[in-house]
Amino acid sequence: MNSDKDNKTNASNSEKEKCKDLAKEYFFVSVQHEGTKEINSMKKKLKVKQHQGESSTIQIVEHDNLYVPEKEESVGSIIKTKACTLRQNYHHLDFNAKAIISLGLNSILDLSHKYPDAQSTLFDNRQWLHLQRTNKPKKYVLEEYAYIRNILQPIFKAYNPAKTSDQNWTALYIQAKKLAEQNDPEIDISKKDISFCIHAMLQILMAIKHEPGLFSDTVDSSEWDYIVKFWGPITQRLFYFSGLRLKWGDTHLTMHDTISDIVLKVDLRIIHDSIKQRYNVENEVGVAEAAEENPGKVKFHSDRCKVLIESKAIVDRFILDGCDIDNVDSLQICGMEIYFIKLDLRDHGLYTGTQHYHSVVDASLNSLDKYMDLAMNLLCFRDRCIEINNIYENHLAASRGQQKSAKRPAPRPIDDALSNKQTWIRGSWNPPRTGKTPPPPEPSNLYAQEQ
Structure with a gap:
């Protein structure tokens, strides 16, 4: 039993060292090759390594354009980072944390909650009110x-x-x-x-x-x-x-x-x-x-x-x-x-x-x-x-x-606006159905790989 525990500890430490080495390499390459394909590739590898190391720091960078005062990260980055951090402990968390995981891993910001419920706890009350004011629900015209x-x-x-x-x-x-x-x-x-x-x-x-x-x-x-x-x-x-x-x-x-x-x-x-x-x-x-x-x-x-x-x-x-x-x-x-x-x-x-x-x-x-x-x-x-x-x-x-038209050799091209929206789509995540079902892994395309 101790041997298995030692092996797991050694594997975890090894993964951390690999992540650290990759981070150093990323820093060195970024100085010499800033803005090139090489640095973009290195950035991608580093993010994957950070996800693989269970105890490593997880930081998702998303390209949505929604921000709140006094936070540098975008709202999408904040909700996804927290969801990834909590995911493996899903069954041991309260309903608010489970909502943060389920919504964040589906790239959803639910603005219907009142502070301090669910995703609102990822912000302070003023920031949450700012999000609700700037994204008011569109009511029906009666x-x-x-x-x-x-x-x-x-x-x-x-x-x-x-x-x-x-x-x-x-x-x-x-x-x-x-x-x-x-x-x-x-x-x-x-x-x-x-x-x-x-x-x-x-x-x-x-x-x-x-x-x-x-x-x-x-x-x-x-x-x-x-x-x-x-x-x-x-x-x-x-x-x-x-x-x-x-x-x-x-x-x-x-x-x-x-x-x-x-x-x-x-x-x-x-x-x-x-x-x-x-x-x-x-x-x-x-x-x-x-x-x-x-x-x-x-x-x-x-x-x-x-x-x-x-x-x-x-x-x-x-x-x-x-x-x-x-x-x-x-x-x-x-x-x-x-x-x-x-x-x-x-x-x-x-x-x-x-x-x-x-x-x-x-x-x-x-x-x-x-x-x-x-x-x-x-x-x-x-x-x-x-x-x-x-x-x-x-x-x-x-x-x-x-x-039906044989005269058209190629399908009608999708307009630029719709084509752009297709790049906005992110993967879906299914919450565990029972307490014995392990939390599924993150969606493969939870965040944009490049901008």
């Missing part, structure tokens, strides 16, 4: 659907504080059903958005009356209780007439050959179907993750990381496939709460995640009109998914046109 609020006023005005809860429920329900009959999209498709908002109000009313356990802290409801009894019917109706399909229940993302496999299973995939060589091909345009009510910080952070990694995989696939879609929206559900999240490919090797809307559905009848904001945000989320679908459809149509 004006397009503001007219629906006026149409639904008879529902909201039906509430009378002088009446009992049962009397108010009946009055609200009668008005909602009456408006639903007047705005049937199966008869007039132009009323589909009005119909969805009425449907959302009816789902809330039905949940309040028939599924009170969804709102109770004493009832043990599972995540699928919330999906099957509430969010499922709402999201299914949301995507009627959209040309998109929802696929529920722990299925894998469609990766094709553009990026490495990701073993994460997704609770909800919003899918665009296409035909390739007579076979149906699924392509995600959005995803959602679901959990029970008050899942705790560990589960909440885990799901937030998961949905951002899934969104990154979707963006990577589009960009590497030659389709200029550099951001996607996703949903995170926790019981009767819902969070709207955006993931952007921001710069060289850096993706940013932001939360642009949050809503909680409660059992109160006297403020049903507040859920109009939720309904309109859901409509905008659907519109973004449809927009991505249309962009990708046009891309596929153009690609098919090139393949």
Whole structure:
């Protein structure tokens, strides 16, 4: 046993000495050959050696252009360096450190956290606020659907504080059903958005009356209780007439050959179907993750990381496939709460995640009109998914046109902006699925090799 320990110690010391010798050689070469290919090659070798030596200092240098006051390193360099430093101890760390690893090794900066949670701890409070101010989430523009609020006023005005809860429920329900009959999209498709908002109000009313356990802290409801009894019917109706399909229940993302496999299973995939060589091909345009009510910080952070990694995989696939879609929206559900999240490919090797809307559905009848904001945000989320679908459809149509044309000897070149974005893409890292699963190695292209 001592012999094995001595051998490991000697090997570690030997690796350190090699790293030191290489650093000396790098310094000597840099003086004589500054700016040449030789020094760039030496710099690369040194960085690899530093990664191989477990106890060696790890310093990632990324080429994103995002900085904070009083720090010389870029934000991408900071989050990746810390993630690499902590990776091997993943199972022995708390949920904040695990989020730092999972996000950093996927080149993601999640700006939705409040200080001092997750990646915010890599900066001081002032620096974190600076990042949030300069990278504010892009909220949906709701004006397009503001007219629906006026149409639904008879529902909201039906509430009378002088009446009992049962009397108010009946009055609200009668008005909602009456408006639903007047705005049937199966008869007039132009009323589909009005119909969805009425449907959302009816789902809330039905949940309040028939599924009170969804709102109770004493009832043990599972995540699928919330999906099957509430969010499922709402999201299914949301995507009627959209040309998109929802696929529920722990299925894998469609990766094709553009990026490495990701073993994460997704609770909800919003899918665009296409035909390739007579076979149906699924392509995600959005995803959602679901959990029970008050899942705790560990589960909440885990799901937030998961949905951002899934969104990154979707963006990577589009960009590497030659389709200029550099951001996607996703949903995170926790019981009767819902969070709207955006993931952007921001710069060289850096993706940013932001939360642009949050809503909680409660059992109160006297403020049903507040859920109009939720309904309109859901409509905008659907519109973004449809927009991505249309962009990708046009891309596929153009690609098919090139393949059929025998007069074109070469495919259409990718424009410079998209070609540049393809160099921004970085590898994906899968968090260990169980406590017995060893942390995977870093992605092979975690950082840019040369600039």
